[in-house]
Every structure is written in C-alpha cells, then in structure tokens.
C-alpha cells in the first residue's frame with residue numbers, strides 16, 4: 001500500500017474505525033477518505049454506488065456496522081441482520097465493481113458455534129449451531145465472510161476478513177443498556193462510586209438528566225446504588241478483550257502484508273479468507289467486574305442478575321494464524337481499562 005494510496009475507512013468515527021484512521025495517519029498515509037453516517041448512509045445501495053463511482057478508492061477498511069452488546073443484539077434482531085447485510089453487501093459489491101485492490105471486512109468471533117472447541121480456530125466456522133442472543137448479527141457476519149470468499153474465487157478480488165474478539169477503547173459506547181460489558185461496567189462502577197461519595201451533581205451530569213430524582217430512576221433500573229452494582233448473568237461466562245488500537249494496528253498490518261493467496265493455501269484453509277484477531281487470553285465476567293471495580297475505586301458489593309442472559313459461555317480465539325503472520329497485541333487488559341477509565345473521566 002503506497003503512502004498516497006486512496007484509502008476509504010467506512011465507520012471512521014466508531015470504536016475501531018477511529019483507531020484505524022489514527023493508525024494510518026501515524027504511519028504517514030495521506031489520502032484517506034471517509035464520510036459520516038449522515039453524509040453517506042451505507043444501507044442505501046444507490047448512494048454507495050455513486051460514492052464508489054465518484055471516489056474510486058484503492059483500499060477499503062469496512063469497519064461500519066450496526067454494533068451492540070448482548071441485550072441490543074437480542075432485542076433489535078431484525079435491525080442487526082438487516083443493517084449489517086445491507087452495509088456489507090453494498091460496500092463489498094461496489095468495491096468489486098469499482099476495482100478496489102484490497103478490502104478488509106470486519107466480522108466477529110460470534111460467527112463460531114456456541115459449543116466450538118476452545119480456543120476457536122478459523123476452521124470452526126459453520127460446524128455447529130450459533131449462540132441465539134446474537135444469531136442474526138452472526139449470520140450477517142458469516143454472509144460477509146462468504147461474500148469475500150466468493151468474490152475472490154469467482155472474480156479474483158483480494159478481499160480479506162478479520163474476526164475480532166470483544167473490543168474496547170476510546171470512542172467506545174457507554175450506553176447502560178446497549179453497550180458491551182466492559183464500557184457498561186466502567187460507567188456503572190463510576191456512577192456507584194459517585195453516589196457513595198455523595199456527588200449528586202456529577203451523577204446528574206453523567207446521566208444527562210434534569211434532576212437527581214430522574215437519575216435515581218435510571219440507576220435503580222440498572223441496579224446501581226451507593227453500596228452495590230448489578231452484573232448481568234451469572235458472572236461465569238469467559239470473554240477475551242482486545243484494545244481497539246491494537247485491533248486497528250492488526251487491521252493495517254494485514255492490509256499491508258497479507259493477501260487472499262497467503263491466507264488460503266499456506267494455512268490449509270481451502271476456502272475461507274478469515275483471520276482471528278485477539279489476545280488468546282480470557283477472563284470470567286466476575287473477574288472482569290472485580291478488576292474494573294478495583295481500577296475505578298468503588299468499595300461496594302457486586303450482585304448478579306441471573307434473569308439477564310449469559311450468552312456464549314466461552315469464546316476464546318485461537319490466534320496462531322495471526323501470530324504466524326507476524327502480529328501480536330501489545331496492551332494488556334488492566335492497562336487498557338486504566339486508559340479507558342482515564343479517557344472516560346476526561347470526557348465528563
């Protein structure tokens with residue numbers, strides 16, 4: 001990839017897209033293009049076609065998607081499958097039509113079967129039933145992998161897919177309902193700490209409500225008090241977490257160094273084009289909550305609301321393919337949580 005190559009980052013304001021943009025800028029890439037959701041709705045086929053015809057990007061990072069945590073995926077099932085299929089169909093097909101040299105599609109490790117052997121290898125794909133809470137999203141992501149693979153095989157394109165583990169970092173979503181576990185627990189612990197210190201005004205400001213009485217309603221709904229924070233599920237599920245800047249660095253590394261032809265024969269996958277991206281290490285949700293509690297400095301108790309779903313019990317990635325390509329993560333979990341909490345405080 002030449003430093004002045006025209007590179008389109010779809011989703012450049014999101015958790016991963018913003019980190020990809022930053023990583024490319026740091027490396028001296030000068031011809032980056034991007035549009036906000038408002039400027040270009042990637043669900044709109046005609047708008048996407050016109051954009052590619054006009055801009056003719058040479059490389060595409062497809063980091064735009066409808067994304068959310070376990071409850072969002074389980075609740076907005078139709079929106080997750082519709083939006084993700086539309087976005088990826090539009091971007092992948094128009095990339096082929098306009099002669100994009102290389103595209104990187106971001107999937108997710110939720111594409112693997114619920115009971116996949118751990119750690120999950122790339123060739124576990126389509127070997128068993130999926131986790132139900134995020135099945136529509138996972139089906140869309142599997143369609144994206146198969147679309148890249150099919151275009152490569154039929155049209156000779158160079159479209160790769162990466163399957164990231166759970167991610168966290170700057171520009172994360174901290175919504176109490178729709179976000180992923182790590183940012184949600186940082187915010188819940190922070191609010192509980194403020195309550196325990198009697199800082200009502202800061203609680204009102206954080207929740208962006210008109211009065212403390214309103215804040216109390218929200219906090220009750222999410223099980224946050226001055227003495228305890230509610231954790232969804234049993235706390236037993238295990239998750240692997242990767243810092244978003246590491247994720248972005250891996251995406252740029254793969255774009256720079258890897259081709260479909262490298263991924264296919266040399267690693268024994270006859271058909272698939274995808275590569276797992278993770279750390280290869282996981283912890284239980286209970287351990288994660290305790291780590292966040294320590295970093296935030298909340299002194300109260302943790303309670304477990306077992307009426308909320310656990311989701312997949314374990315989804316540890318096998319990162320041997322990624323390591324064999326020459327990439328390894330840098331930021332360890334505690335360091336990442338400390339950085340994210342500091343960022344969250346700064347944003348207040």
Ligand SMILES: NC(=O)C1=CN([C@@H]2O[C@H](COP(=O)(O)OP(=O)(O)OC[C@H]3O[C@@H](n4cnc5c(N)ncnc54)[C@H](OP(=O)(O)O)[C@@H]3O)[C@@H](O)[C@H]2O)C=CC1
Nearest residue numbers: 011013014015016037041042043064065067106108166167
């Ligand atoms: N976060 C995670 O833990 C994981 C993420 N992934 C995958 O990584 C990729 C990036 O995720 P992440 O950065 O977390 O997601 P974010 O939600 O942070 O960012 C997604 C971006 O896509 C944009 N977008 C969504 N819909 C449209 C649309 N119709 N038209 C134009 N832009 C749109 C969003 O803009 P706006 O906000 O304005 O809608 C946002 O900027 C996704 O493919 C996701 O599935 C995979 C595994 C884990």
Ligand SMILES: C[C@H]1O[C@H](OP(=O)(O)OP(=O)(O)OC[C@H]2O[C@@H](n3cnc4c(=O)[nH]c(N)nc43)[C@H](O)[C@@H]2O)[C@@H](O)[C@@H](O)C1=O
Nearest residue numbers: 069070073108110134179180181184231232233309310311
């Ligand atoms: C990245 C991945 O993210 C999603 O899958 P998930 O890993 O299950 O996502 P999650 O981060 O929301 O939850 C992880 C675990 O944590 C528990 N948990 C405890 N307390 C809170 C809590 O307060 N919020 C949330 N969200 N979860 C909590 C929660 O019950 C679960 O056991 C996919 O839908 C899909 O989008 C995908 O690809």
